[in-house]
Amino acid sequence: MNPILRLCRYGYPYRVGFALAVIAMLIYAAAHTGRAYLFKPIFDEVLPQRTGLAWVVSAVIGLSVCKGLAEYFSVYLMTGVGERMVRDLRSQLFGRILAQSAGFFARRTTGGLMSRITNDINRIQQVVAHTMGDLLRESATLAGLAGLLLYQDTGLALVCLTGAPVVVYPLVRLGQRVRRSTRRGQEELEHLSHISAEAFAGHRIVKAFAGEQYEQQRFDQASERLYRMNMKVTSSVSALPPLMEWLGAFAVVGVLWYGSREIAAGDLTPGGFSLFVGAMLLMYAPIKRLSRVNANIQQARAAAERVFETLDTRSEAADKPGARRLPPLERSIAFREVSFAYDDAPDEQVLDRVSFEVDAGQVVAVVGLSGAGKTTLVNLVPRFYEVTGGSIAVDGVDIRDVTVESLRSQIGIVTQDTVLFDDTIGNNIAYAAPSASRDAVEVAARAAHAHEFIATLPAGYDTLIGDRGQRLSGGQRQRVAIARALLRNSPILILDEATSSLDAESELLVQDALAKLMLNRTAFVIAHRLSTVRRADRIVVLDHGRVREIGRHDDLLAATDSLYAKLYALQLFDRDGAGD
């Protein structure tokens, strides 16, 4: 579907405002045309015969007032419709991007996606809010004036309209160029936004490795390309008004030649001729504005294409038709021959026929070397990624048969890299349960041993922690993230290296608290310290995506040729708090 037509559909809810704007435009065009018509009585009666001055003057004033009011309302109403359309589109785009899968975000850049929400939407906004109004208002005005010309003198009107078709071809060609250049320009803008977002977020590394010059160069190159694209657009767009002007000059010559012959023959009064020339002059402004309209629309079209592409990407597994709500976990979670490969390397099995079962209320520890697939394994439980083989079942129900929302509502998670938001500590913890009371937040913070450090902060729970929580230490961030997961109070808990940034002592304290909390929860724990692993009801040892061993600590340690014993011997687990 044509992106411009599709864009228009966003205006449907605001059709009443649109209709009123159109009425105002028609009044505007009529008043404009009416003023042009006054040239005739002015030159034929008022000036030579000194009659009718009063009514001509009042008509001029009346029409001007009418035209002014109609212009104000048409602009106000039309802009209102456009702004509301863009607001809806922007909000839909944000929602749709946020709903995309983990794989979608892995392939795109944050800066690039932000550019779509800001730069592309801005391009569309310019057109929808302003150009659309221009187009309708000026077309109506032109139609009115052209009608007046035809009514006054058909032959003369046809003479000056003969040039019109000549205009269309360059307009269309230039429009195409504008669209292509705009699209490339928006891509450059996206790239620029990505480069800056990345450099700012990684400012420490940039400085530490003296990467400023490299980043500056990358930025300048992209900026240069953007500049070239913008100049291409400008060279096309600026060519239009002079083109129109030249054409206008031909029309004037034609009218003078034909008109003077008609006056000589007595077919036309000087007043009629003045009306004609006056109306032509009045047509000049609308034509000039209209000549840019097509270029602007082409720019919006390029941006709209990009926005709709994103809107049409559906990467998140939609709920199956008839998907049920998942009832609260009662018996077990089972991995059945689960295989998984990431989209960008479909042949590389990151997980290969992984099978194991966890009873409700049990703790499974997942251990293995770096890159063994531990994080990937736990990411499959909340369906951040979909299994590519086998299945995961909760109480015997395949998680693909239930709604994603009901599944995730049962899961609390602490991810391997801590994600916090630019907000207060209290609100960051309460993110898990926005309706939670301050007391509940504090209980969670105490359990995560975060309360101690929060209490020493000047603003306590109301302390703002900055972008990605960068005003906190790594260990503090992790404790806030744990408190957040605990507040969720969900039957399933996923802890991916949740305590890796804590010192041995605080880790021990947090582990204790976690152990208590995990008592009546089903937990997946990835940890590199033995204390947690030892206590687990079941240990899954992963090796290159395959399950090597499953069992309890003592059994695995005793088994001959066990990878677990090897990891243990290599001290790959810290023995802090192991108690042995």
Ligand SMILES: Nc1ncnc2c1ncn2[C@@H]1O[C@H](COP(=O)(O)OP(=O)(O)OP(=O)(O)O)[C@@H](O)[C@H]1O
């Ligand atoms: N988004 C992704 N796209 C493609 N490949 C990925 C992606 N994430 C991880 N991988 C690959 O999958 C494999 C397993 O990664 P995973 O993060 O599960 O390891 P891990 O066991 O959690 O390691 P660590 O202990 O270092 O956290 C790695 O080889 C990694 O390169």
Ligand SMILES: [Mg+2]
């Ligand atoms: Mg990991």
